[in-house]
Amino acid sequence: MLQNHVGRVVPYVHCFNRKLHLVVVQAIAAESLVEDSLNICNLFYKFFRNPTVYLYYQGKTLKRLLNQRWTGHLRTVTII
Numbered sequence: 001m002l003q004n005h006v007g008r009v010v011p012y013v014h015c016f017n018r019k020l021h022l023v024v025v026q027a028i029a030a031e032s033l034v035e036d037s038l039n040i041c042n043l044f045y046k047f048f049r050n051p052t053v054y055l056y057y058q059g060k061t062l063k064r065l066l067n068q069r070w071t072g073h074l075r076t077v078t079i080i
Contacts, residue, residue, distance in 0.1 A: 024070060041065055041076050 003010050014022070028034050045062045047053060063076045 021070070037077070038065055038073065041073075041080055044080055045076070 028038065041062070042065050045064050048057050048059075048062055059079070062079060063073075065073055065076060
C-alpha cells in the first residue's frame with residue numbers, strides 16, 4: 001500500500017466523477033418515482049433483448065442502464 005510505502009496516512013479523495021456519481025445515486029434513492037422509472041427502463045431493455053422479440057424489434061436501440069455510467073439514461077428515457 002502507498003501508506004506503508006511513504007510511512008504516513010494518505011487520505012482518499014474522490015475524483016469529481018465519483019463525487020457526481022454519489023450525488024446522483026443519493027438523489028435517485030431519495031425519489032422512489034425516479035428509481036421506479038429507471039427500473040421500468042431496465043425491464044424494457046431486458047424484454048427487447050429477448051432473442052424472439054429482438055428479431056421483430058424495429059425501434060431505436062435501448063441502452064442497458066448501469067449505475068456506474070449515466071450517459072445512456074437520458075437517451076433510453078427519451079426513447080421510451
